[in-house]
Amino acid sequence: MTPLSSTDLDAIRLSIQVAVAATLLSLPFGFAVAYLITFVRFRGKVVVEVLVNLPLTLPPVVVGYFLLLLLGRHGWLGSLLDLAGIRLIFTLKAAVIASAVVGFPLLVRSLRIGMEAIDPQLIHASRTLGARWHDTLLTVILPLSLPGLAAGSSLMFARSLGEFGATIIVAGNIPGITQTIPLAIYDYAASPSSDEMALTLCLVSVVISLIVLFMHEIMAKKMIRRD
């Protein structure tokens, strides 16, 4: 087997960096959306649910294209950011945003399962014991959502590691800057003499995914046991 080149090591580092950043960036938003859907009654909840789940059903390339339209220099948000001197397209930040958007439904889904398992009477008990709603949120809902949060994060992390379609459109495939493992494998696969290199990176990808999924399974089991 071919040893890993410095470009491969860069791709591994960038992949992990993107996955960690995308997961951390999504956590507060994911928690807020899951809380809204689970505990708050409001009109148009179905629309929110559909919008949250949309990236799960759309081809990632489509998500990437929409992000390009939004964040590109002439895009609605991109033009504003451009005025502030911020450029996102073809940077690592764009790769993080792409991974965050594509993995977001998985995070919200797990968080919702965790929150729906919380007995509403516990929330009532907390309120009658003198806790305000934000106190209840921090001392009852958040700790009891931790298994769902951990399971959702691991699932999203794994999804981010494999993200290709949206990333290649908004972040490009620049070795050492935006090239993650899937993009590097794509490069190797496109060149006839690089089969072994592609295989090595594939194995690395499999090992990382296995570790993450094992952790996910353990946390999901903990969640079931608690119920």
Next chain:
Amino acid sequence: MQISMTAQKSFGAFTLSAEFTASGDRVGIFGVSGSGKSTLVSMLAGLVEPDSGEIILDGECLFSSTSKINLRPEQRRIGMVFQQHCLFPHLSVSNNLLYGFNRCPPQFRNIDFNMLVDVLQLKGLLDRGVTRLSGGEKQRVALGRAILANPRLLLMDEPLSALDDGLRFQIIPYLKSVSERFGIPYLFISHSLVEMRLMTDTALVFEKGRLVEQTTGEQLARNRIGKSQVGYINLLKLGRPSPASSLYSYPWGNSRLLLSAVSDNEEVLAELSSKDIILFKNHPVAISARNLLKCTVRSIFDSRGTNGIELDCSGNTLISEVADDAINELEIAKGNTVYAAVKASAFRLPGFRPSGKFIS
């Protein structure tokens, strides 16, 4: 405690119309499932907003649809003990107990943590996780947690219905003593007549979302003998038993009773249905029932199609039920003497098996 409520709440076809004024420290709300008891309690606690009306507790308005007042649950200082204990599974026993205490404004903190732990016998459990407690222990912790929040009123929403008979009778003394000791009035919600009699002085009876009667637990039970399949349950306070041949002899006031079940306690509450007492006009020559009690008729009352007979048995009270014909045949009248026969096996000691082993 003085509470005045004129609140309405509709859920689909069901409408709860809670209109009453009640005062006292031990008020009960009685009704079958679906009569609106839990909704009423939730409205009082501020967990459910009434559609309209007013709730006033000790002169303070908690809710008023006309004045647009709706105090949040944490502003009402109304504690709650739920049917299911509702302990926080991620916290230890002591952290559960302190949850409300830590959130109570210092000027209202009157209850001593250690004293409460002693009263509820929770000392050895403080560091444990709540998932490792038995049903009775969990409900004791839930009670302690609610009391430590220093509420001005405690709502107990069927706190005993999730427990088996034995545990139920173990918890009742805790519920009563904690409320009395710390001077916290309570509203006790239940569908059990026995619990109403043991726990409350006043009972508000709800049927199909409306108040139909305001009475005492005892009167309520007496009025429903004819309606109840189990009759009126006499509650007999018995002392420590001694073996008597194959049975056990229990002191009951000035007399003794023979029971087939045994308890290890200094004092035990035995249940005896009014249907299991047979009355004789004269002393029978020989009968298989092991208890024959000479009684004086104190009163006769009509109870929905049957007759309740209140008997004085050497200073103790028993309620029996008989048909109209039996009253005439036995010439039952106030002041007359009758003989009450009860089988040794007719008594029920909640939590004790007939073999004498305590159900833990």
